[in-house]
Structure formats: C-alpha cells, structure tokens
C-alpha cells in the first residue's frame with residue numbers, strides 16, 4: 001500500500017454501509033418573504049455520490065448552508081450520523097464530520113498549498129496551545145520518527161547527532177510529532193489531488209485549477225465522513241472537468257461520501273449514484289441519473305417550459 005492510500009483512506013470502522021448518513025427532514029428556510037427551501041426532504045447514503053442540482057436560485061447553496069450550520073432552518077431539521085445538526089455552529093458540524101468547499105474559492109492566499117492543507121490536519125491534533133508553546137508532553141519516538149543523521153559536513157553532522165541523542169534520551173514533544181505527521185498527511189493529500197508539484201507555492205500564486213483542487217485537499221484533511229463540493233467544476237475547461245470527475249470517483253472509492261452541487265449536467269450525470277433536483281426551493285425529483293434525466297419535470301425546469309406542455 002502506498003503512503004497516499006494509507007493516509008487518505010477511511011479507517012475500517014468507518015467503511016461504508018448502505019445506511020443514511022445525512023437526513024434533510026422537512027426543511028423550510030425563509031429569508032423574509034423569500035422561501036429559499038420549501039419542505040425539502042432527502043437523505044445522503046453512506047458511500048454514495050449524491051448530486052444536488054437545479055436551475056439558478058433553486059436553493060442548492062441554501063441547502064448546503066443549512067447542512068453546514070451557516071443557516072438555521074425556519075422549520076424541520078438536518079440530522080447527521082444520528083446527531084441533530086440544525087442549530088450547531090459550523091466548526092461543531094465540521095467536528096461531527098462534514099467538510100465543504102465553496103462556490104467562490106476560500107483559501108488562505110498568503111500561505112503555501114501545504115500550509116493550507118496542514119490547517120485542516122490541525123483540527124485532528126490533541127496538543128493544547130500551552131502544550132505546543134512549551135513543548136510539554138514528550139513522547140518516546142518510533143525509530144522512523146528519530147532525527148536523521150545524513151550530512152557530510154562535520155559540524156552539521158555533529159549537530160544532527162546531538163539532536164538524535166537528545167531525542168533518544170528525552171523523547172520528542174507530542175506537538176512536534178503531530179506537526180510532522182500533519183505535514184506528511186498534507187503532502188499525501190496534495191499528491192492525491194494531483195498538485196504536490198507546487199506544494200510550497202503561495203496559494204494566491206497557484207493556477208485556478210490548482211486552487212480548486214487545493215480546496216478539496218484541505219477539506220479532506222479533516223477526515224470528513226461527508227464531503228460537500230459546491231460547484232467544484234466552475235470555470236473549468238472540458239479536460240479539467242474530466243480530471244475532476246476522476247478525482248471525485250477516487251474520493252468515493254477511498255470510502256468517503258460525497259454531496260455534489262454542480263451545474264454541468266454531463267459531469268453530474270457521469271459521476272453521481274443518485275440525484276436530487278430542486279426548483280424554486282422545492283424538491284421536484286429524486287433518483288438515478290437516468291431516471292432524473294428522463295423526468296418531464298426536470299426537463300421542463302431546465303428548458304424553462306411547463307412540465308405538461310406538449
């Protein structure tokens with residue numbers, strides 16, 4: 001098994017079983033007079049790729065926001081893995097295991113690609129701030145965690161040897177070990193999404209396609225049970241869309257459950273297991289890509305003609 005596989009796959013205990021992971025239960029969400037979601041119900045099953053589609057203003061992003069704690073439903077509730085999500089703060093929901101990317105990319109522009117992903121891995125760390133500052137809680141390192149002595153320069157080699165002896169005698173701080181593990185994991189994720197060649201470049205200098213992939217890597221760094229992608233192919237050319245399609249399949253094959261909002265119908269039809277269709281805040285269809293594609297209500301919603309027009 002390669003290190004990438006080792007670091008990105010979900011643990012056995014979280015391997016997919018065909019049960020509901022997320023349940024949207026009769027959710028209504030109003031903004032003043034606008035009913036953005038009107039009694040919407042559907043579920044996301046473990047291990048599937050569910051597409052959430054609909055014309056502009058249908059309520060897709062609002063639905064994402066209700067799931068990730070940005071908005072609280074006016075009525076109804078969202079449950080995730082048995083826990084009620086509605087009413088919790090976004091960071092609490094992230095801890096439950098939901099991670100998302102945004103329609104408009106939100107990276108830390110002045111940090112490198114690697115650092116952006118390490119921010120995600122940080123949420124898995126146990127060391128407190130004082131513990132990290134004063135390097136409390138030292139641990140006996142495993143052989144592969146010991147400092148390497150590989151320099152041919154006499155002075156540097158002597159310094160490396162001193163560090164090695166020190167680590168063997170006094171151990172290494174848990175914070176340092178967590179940081180190193182976080183860096184390794186972040187690198188593996190960058191490799192997984194295909195952008196490791198620019199790991200040390202500032203996020204703001206990365207090409208658009210790299211930034212989109214970086215957002216996905218950062219979301220995966222929190223080891224979510226559910227990954228929500230909000231229009232990940234926006235602004236992509238056909239070749240980039242094809243690569244993204246493969247990446248989303250790879251993510252699912254690693255054991256993750258994916259919820260995908262996407263306008264590009266070819267991409268949605270090609271990658272999802274099931275699709276939920278919204279129009280004017282209401283769910284108008286749900287089913288396999290083939291069922292949804294042939295549904296007259298969906299055709300009408302996209303072509304802008306009444307479903308019963310002949």
Ligand SMILES: Nc1ncnc2c1ncn2[C@@H]1O[C@H](COP(=O)(O)OP(=O)(O)OP(=O)(O)O)[C@@H](O)[C@H]1O
Pocket residue numbers: 031034035036054055056057058059060061062063
């Ligand atoms: N914060 C808000 N305040 C008021 N109205 C809002 C707010 N957010 C969304 N809406 C309205 O709710 C409705 C659904 O919007 P939403 O952004 O969820 O649709 P969408 O399907 O994601 O659209 P798009 O594909 O264009 O992103 C729209 O009528 C929108 O104007």
